[in-house]
Amino acid sequence: MKHTITALTLLLSLAVPAQAPASAAAVKEKWLGKRTLDLTWYSANVGTKVSARLLLPRGWKKSARRTWPVVYAFQGGRDDYTSWTRETDIAKVAAPYGVIVVMPSGGENGSYTDWWNDGKGGTPKWETFHTGELPKLMGRYRAGARRAVLGVSSGGQGAMAYAARHPRMYRYAASFSGSTHLTMDGMQTFLTTVNLLGSGLDAFKIFGVPGRDDANWRAHDPYLLASKLRGTGLYISSGTTGFNGPHTPPGGIWRLTQLSEILIGQMNISFAARLDALGIPVTRHIYGNGWHAWPEWTQELHTAWPLMMRSLGAERGTP
Template sequence: MAFINCDFFSETLGFSTSMSVILPQETKRQIGMEGSKKKEKYPTLYLLHGLSDDNTIWMRRTSIERYVADLGIAVVMPNVSRGYYTDMAKGYKYFEFVSEELIDLAQSFFPLSDKREDNFVAGLSMGGYGAFKLALARPEKFSAAASLSGSLDMASRVLEIPKEDAMRCEFENIFGDLHKLKGSNNDLFYLADKLIESDLPKPRLYQCCGTEDFLYKDNIEFKKYIEEKDIFDYTYEEGPGTHEWGYWDSKIKSVLKWINQ
């Protein structure tokens, strides 16, 4: 495998940022690794970080490079800071960046497929929200999305934060009036409803969460909603686990297996 830290300028954000990229490499002599066969254009997993992290975190906390070594897929890990994969009310256009510019740049820099069936997105916590948001809002680009311990019911969650809490102010900078988040393009439930009513393709969805995770309630609410609609090809898994990297390192292997079904 090849691992590349790519620094580049974003026209959308107006500043330099980074993405980390894993590319398949056909190898015969690398000890402990099976290299995949070279393809002209590689299927790609866009792998998203959580609120406190950046584009390097999946490589630092999991064995993602080893897990994809024999699968023949590339992995693109962007940096969106604390922007919640959202065009911020007071800040930067992180959703436009990750859903448009990042993909175009990654496909121009590296041998990545632009076919919908070859493009997937996954993430943890904030990145789980981002993964489902990208797939539901841009279903023509992604054939499958996976959320690991995702912040999925944001419209309810943000209103539970005390007004004097610094996180409340941060979310207001991101989403604007928090009472208007429900039913907006930043509400996953609303995005799913819009997609169901449209003729656009429906992405496959995978969702998992530990039963001791503080976001478990969010995940149960979204699970109930999706299952009631009975429209999506939907997989849900739960079991013992909290909001930590041991759980996510284990579950990303399940995601990769699910993607390749």
């Protein structure tokens, strides 16, 4: 009976219902420039206040009758929604295109899932927030149905998992140093330990206890869900050593934690091989030396961006 209940709970967790967005009065807007808008509101799905930074295309108006393609850009763990504009030139990269960029909160631990919570569900429901609540709210800001998604580190895992768990929601998905094979030997222990040590949270509540709750881990593993990515444009990249690479900043101090890129590289090599076996096209850049850090991811952004724009049919004009 216990196993039956657990299985039923898992099946229910796979269906992510569309959630009503925050009321218009509850969303606080703050303009940071002519084309940069920050939004903050309370999300019942997450159980706390959340934010999103929007980069808006030339000619955008909230009252416009038309919509624009949208790119969702996910943060990594122990970061926030400002990371993409703080660490990269994404605003400059996006400016020439008729596209909206949405950079939402992703949580300190960056888990990109509705937390398992010992099979009881409940908050935080990050997947429901990102794939249900957020797109509905973005509709008010003229975001259309042509979507792409990208992310770094755990945000890359989120991009690939969401694209697989919600087929046809995104035309393109890109992952930079993302965890793309969660159940590969040793990776559940690695990922759980990262969250245990990094945030002080009960990391077993995220995907569950390895072994006991493997069904839930498997249900969120891009590798095992790879067949559902057919028809979605894909880009994956990662290093394999964690050592200094061509984009390491002068004077950068190497830390032992960079060795995590070795394990992430193994996951991405495995994930790419799985896609190849299924005959699913993927653009990959497995580059050997390089940190688990923004200098590498910025370069990947520059490479992947034109591919995403092509898939979205995003118009290029004057910045």
